[in-house]
């Protein structure tokens with residue numbers, strides 16, 4: 001691409017998933033890298049989509065989303081969190097959470113504006129902040145607990161901060177931000193009069209009874225928060241790319257100002273199916289979380305038996321390990337060699353850090369896979385020589 005690449009993308013590295021998934025395909029390795037489930041979501045939701053396809057829901061959906069999905073998102077927020085939304089003005093349907101994140105950042109961040117973001121980060125945040133011309137101010141979540149260092153947070157959030165970009169439950173660390181952590185974020189947001197964009201796509205995939213607290217419910221936060229989620233993780237339909245942003249009408253309208261020029265609208269026949277899922281299939285994600293907790297334990301126990309330092313996640317699809325005990329200072333080299341050595345693909349977390357030293361020895365593994373796949377992955381790792 002070289003010289004032809006627009007400067008706004010010069011500082012955005014290509015996504016690590018392309019490299020690692022290509023390596024998985026080339027070597028036939030088990031892919032414990034990318035976060036997509038082996039098993040699809042509920043049949044009834046697929047049937048609802050088929051019905052919509054056959055029933056003539058095939059032309060452009062309204063830009064802000066079909067009315068029944070906006071109503072279903074509002075009902076979901078009321079049921080789970082007591083958040084009352086006007087579906088017509090406070091809910092915006094997007095092409096996955098990814099588009100909601102992009103639209104929010106493009107609509108809210110001016111060139112030079114500072115964006116406080118938790119590091120390691122979901123990699124689309126970096127690309128979107130760069131495309132908006134924003135300046136990242138990372139706050140690093142460090143092993144073993146991956147808690148927010150409140151001193152680091154206070155140093156990062158200043159009057160220059162336009163936006164605090166949160167992600168809880170957090171990918172890749174699996175941390176669920178506590179009410180106390182969120183309260184300090186909220187206090188700083190109010191003190192410095194910043195906006196908050198919060199990515200909550202793993203809101204239902206939590207373990208050991210941990211609670212999810214949407215930051216928009218904290219005092220002083222409603223008017224300054226855009227909350228984002230999607231159906232991908234909640235209903236195991238990551239390929240459908242149906243997401244949403246919610247918040248006060250003025251912020252939702254602001255996000256729509258950018259969103260209308262990105263996709264305008266997407267997934268017309270899938271939107272009513274996700275409305276059905278939100279209204280009727282809450283049991284699915286409760287069971288999914290229980291199932292994933294067992295798979296988390298399976299993978300974490302297996303990795304611990306291999307003598308890796310394992311940081312057991314509180315939520316999400318992912319577990320992080322430190323590979324230094326195997327003599328590897330550089331997890332990227334470890335992960336690039338792993339498919340040939342062990343027939344397994346994992347992701348070097350370095351790609352999710354600005355501060356490369358912080359993430360150099362961390363590897364992310366996904367457990368949103370069939371138990372047999374996880375067991376086979378552990379077996380392969382157990383018989384391979386993983387030392388540097």
Ligand SMILES: Cc1ncc(COP(=O)(O)O)c(C=O)c1O
Pocket residue numbers: 035095096097098099122167170171199201229230231232238241242243
């Ligand atoms: C933290 C986080 N946000 C957003 C997304 C993307 O969501 P969607 O597929 O709905 O665009 C992911 C997917 O992995 C994620 O991990």
